[in-house]
Amino acid sequence: MIKLYGHPLSDYATKLKIALLEKNIDFEEIKQYPSRESDYVKFSYTGRIPVIETENGVLGESSAILEFIEEEFPAIPLLPENKFERARIRQVGSIIENYIDLPARKVYAKYVAGKEFDSNDIESARIEIERAIEALNSLNCFESYAASKQFSFADCIALAIIPLVNDYLEVLTDIKVISELNNFANYYERIMSEKTYMGRIEKQRKLLQKAIARVRK
Ligand SMILES: N[C@@H](CCC(=O)N[C@@H](CS)C(=O)NCC(=O)O)C(=O)O
Numbered sequence: 001m002i003k004l005y006g007h008p009l010s011d012y013a014t015k016l017k018i019a020l021l022e023k024n025i026d027f028e029e030i031k032q033y034p035s036r037e038s039d040y041v042k043f044s045y046t047g048r049i050p051v052i053e054t055e056n057g058v059l060g061e062s063s064a065i066l067e068f069i070e071e072e073f074p075a076i077p078l079l080p081e082n083k084f085e086r087a088r089i090r091q092v093g094s095i096i097e098n099y100i101d102l103p104a105r106k107v108y109a110k111y112v113a114g115k116e117f118d119s120n121d122i123e124s125a126r127i128e129i130e131r132a133i134e135a136l137n138s139l140n141c142f143e144s145y146a147a148s149k150q151f152s153f154a155d156c157i158a159l160a161i162i163p164l165v166n167d168y169l170e171v172l173t174d175i176k177v178i179s180e181l182n183n184f185a186n187y188y189e190r191i192m193s194e195k196t197y198m199g200r201i202e203k204q205r206k207l208l209q210k211a212i213a214r215v216r217k
Pocket of ligand 1: 010012013034048049050060063
């Protein structure tokens, strides 16, 4: 059985959890925080989370893991047959990870670590995130699913990252995410009622919201 090492507040771990749940794959969750401890670095190669442990060995980097899960468990596919649509789904996933999550992380990761962040950090995050939102809106994302007419990699990424970034930034900055993303609020509500496993993910979100409120004090 696949073992998923991560913790509930990690959006990259959540992205994989959603993919495994959507595909109905049995997996074991093992609580792990990123660590530079030599045993964990040896095990994970990078000291980061998430990693998965399979019968073939340990695998890190969530995009590589997602591709592996898709190939290993094809019965419920997260990519369509059409090559252009597949690329479009990866494009949307990449925009969300690189231009929404990463810039936001420069603000919220500092905050969580108790480090100062300043208006320059916020302004550079704002520019990148606003441009990414503009791109997602012109790609008509979330009209049915995140990037296509079926649930895909892009949904796993969007559902893991967008609520988390939104929840952090609305407390720490005046950058708006969900309210600026066309169709996202309706899409999220629909996915919540369509996918029973999203109850687990929503519980994590509530935990995170509590944690953000705690750190803020
Ligand atoms: N590119 C990696 C990023 C993973 C990552 O950075 N995870 C964070 C936690 S969400 C982490 O382990 N951070 C520790 C660090 O920055 O050293 C992936 O997609 O898996």
